[in-house]
Amino acid sequence: MIGFPRSVWSLAWRESRTARRRLLLYMSSISLGVAALVAIDSFSANIIQSVKDQSRALMGGDLSFDSSKPFPAAADSLFDSLSHHGIALARVTTFPSMAVVPRTAGTRFAQVRGVTDNYPFYGNIVTEPAGRWPLLRQGANAIVDPSLLTSLNARVGDMLKLGFGTFTIIASIKDVPGAAGIAEMLGPRIFIPARYIAETQLLVFGSTANRTVLAKLPAGTDPDNFVKPFKKQMENQQVRLRTVTQTEMSTTDAIENLSNFIGIVGLVALLLGGIGVASGVRAFVERKIDTVAVLRCLGASSGQVLAIYVAQAAAMGIVGAAAGAALGVAVQFILPHVLTDFLPIDVHVSLVPSAVFTGLAVGGWIALIFALRPLLALRNVSPLQTLRRDTDANVLRMRWTDAPRLLVNASLILSVVAIALTRARTTKQAFSMSAATGVAILALAASAALLSWAARKGLRTRWPYVVRQGVANLYRPGNQTRAVTLALGFGAFLVSTLYLVQHNILRRFTVAATESRGNVVFFDIQQDQERGLDSIVRSSGHEVVQVAPVVTMRISSINGKSVTEMNPATDRQPQQARPRRAPWALRREFRSTYRDKPASSETIVEGKWFSDSSLKVPRDTGEISLEDGIAKELLVKLGDIITWNVQGVDIPTRITSLRNVTWTRFEPNFFVVFAPPVLRGAPNQYVMLAQVKDPPAVALLQRAVVNRFPNVSSIDLTAIKRTVDRIVSRVSLAIRFIALFSLAVAIPVLFSAVAATGRARVREGVLLKTLGATRGQIAKILLAEYSLLGLLGGLTGMVLSIAGGWAVVRYIFKVPFAPPFAPVTGIAAVVVGLTLLIGLLAGRDVFKETPITALREV
């Protein structure tokens, strides 16, 4: 094609004159897909760069040591030796507490962070009034999240009680590096000087507290190399060691996962756009038959004809993709404002040329390859058409075995798979996605064939003429039943699947949260405080729903093999062929309980609940029930022996059942439940769930409890539920936005699909008008045809989306699936409505044209 005279290209340009707008409209089908890809790729590149730039500030140091219990002696001596070598260390102790402001009598659950004077090494903590952070260390001062001030009705200057300690609020926090807005919703942060922690008397036996030591390494030291000599030792001591590079990696991994998901939606939008391009170009090709026949008469070869129109389509495809890329860049600049609350860093937005280029290339290619399929038919236009015009469909018919057509089909499939491979998280996912798309297209084609067949067989002569005519349009030569059903159905399928997935994922939160029986949780209750607390709750007229003993423990060995033997690897290792027990699960501190009956938020999925005998008599090897998720992480099964280290005592247990736990239900839930005799007598704390019907009474109860037992923390679940609801509604807003976005993609596709049939219908309509048909009759014919097409497309799309949604929800998100029939039917109805509307809009031409002008064209 390249070898053609230049004049052929200028002919292509001039010939496109009036068609440019139309062609651009068809090509705009891909714009939104390109926009999504560009926006997501650019934005995640921005985030990843920002994480790299800010990772030290995110962590506050170059490396951190974390432990949920006081650091072991080995760690303390390591810290001494580090200090001795001139490495600066800062300490942060984080623990929950009830915060009380005596002036307003406000009470609120909060996260206290006791920090040493040199915290943080990197990044700035911005306060309001400005510049107060350095003053924190000067006395019993506190700097708090603004949400704490709001909820306690407090202000800077107020006194703040934490346990037995009293502090002065000297400022509120405006910005702390590395903290997302969402984190503070559950428990506002309170910074106090580390040396005043003791005054609170909150760190008693078994209290939840996390200790962190941050280290600042001399400039130029590689943190990963630096930790190598002591990393293994620290991890064996249950001290979690993280370097700044690891933080960077885990943050970017999370962002990449998220952008992969949205990227898939973008890909799907692009694919849908491709189908729009194909049907639009098909309509375009039909309009060009006469011109092509003339060109062939005038000596144009089939290659020249193809080159002219491929050049036009490619140029418009690039314009469509460029428009999409520009839109994508605009969205990229808006995203950080929308997502502020979800992001732990300040994102510096800048143009990412590689993302823009990828979007343009992928979009342009998809547009071209989808346009090529119908364009190839132009090769078959015979010059004889200038003398004797056949129907469009007959002129454009291609043989199934046509080599270029097979080639285009093959590259189309390969392109889809290739793009899916670059987007999906795993190869398997990419292939399943491509296969699902293929199945959807085949199913739609089959249902279209079925409709044509049914229309032919089912047509009854007693039906009114207009209905017969409309139904007959579905199977007559040159019908577009398959093309329209494919575009409509695929659009409905994608939009509806997205909705189903969103609905099923978010449903879990809302359903579970409303089912919760209690609304206030008290924890860190010492053994001698349980009775007192119980009586406070009951005497205030509230119900105690559940009291569960909590015993902290760690895994000592599994099936006789100790954790230290099992978990020698602490560095990031190349993937091993054999699955490994998850290190986090092996090392974590378990807060377990014991009881004789399963809780209402859990169901036994394997094995049997504790036998009567094991409930009564203590045995050498006690029985436990494990949550099924943690069992998978630990690679254990029924009958396996886990030995627990319960405050220095080894307790062997056998797994006799696995439970599925509804974690989203706000109730005390546990990974491990013991048969009571095993743990009875072990030092424990309690957690208590109470039901307080009247919301204002919650604050009163919390205050009463904190006055009597300052170490007992409580969380108002109603407040958390509100927060979760808020997050869920924001997430669903985001997903709805994506669904709406797909719908927006589907509309130009619908236009293209209907336009593909429009021309033939206008011709017929005008002929009928000449023969005396009224506007009403023609409208009814169009109505009959398009409503059947819309109905078929919508319904097939709906059925397919239920299958697709089920597969995605079940196998990718691994949650149960329940199809909400009403909204999905609604989507199908919208598709039918849109088809009718667009069909009738296309039919406007019939009414506009006078029979004579149209006949001239015929």
Place this chain on the structure above:
Amino acid sequence: MLIARDVTKEYMSGEQKIAVLRDVSFAIQQGDFVAIVGPSGSGKTTLLGLLAGLDTPTRGTVVLDDSDLTTLSENDRARLRGEKVGFVFQSFQLIPTLTAQENVQVPLELRGTAGAADRARELIDRVGLTGRGHHFPTQLSGGEQQRVAIARAFANSPKILFADEPTGNLDNATGHRIFELLQSLNSEGGSTVVLVTHDISLASRASRIIRLLDGAVVEDSGAPSAKFA
């Protein structure tokens, strides 16, 4: 110049074979002005399509300027059309998206001929449309559109021009003027003209008349001297 030898064209209509042309044979000399006449359905247009290489016969051969069209591929026939053949259609068949002058330029541009614009302008002047070259087809009358079509047909100085009912969509007076234009181009440039028409009064002005009926030649004013046996 143009030889048709036992040309037969058959179509399948369902199970039935229909012969549209049966054993048509004749030869046309360079510079002839031939009219093919006959009633509707007699096979005139089919014959024109075969003679111009737009289609191939079921049997028989068509030789155009020493090239046997039946042995050429579709693209070779296209190339031959571009070099040696001009067309004028009943419905003008101008490309609606191009201006009059650009329409005339098309055959030149497809071949990559230099100076296409000047040559097109010259032809536009020659057909009496000076100053109208920038108009689009819809902005021209039927007669004017047919003049543009004729200018386009002569753009490559074709050896032979095929015209399918060129006056069929025009009023009587305009039709006669168009016919005169074709005649003058024929006599000045020496191009052979093969015209299909059912207008006997126009046909009578041609140098030779071939009459078709039911797919067979029933009268040929150029025969027997030119008739190919």
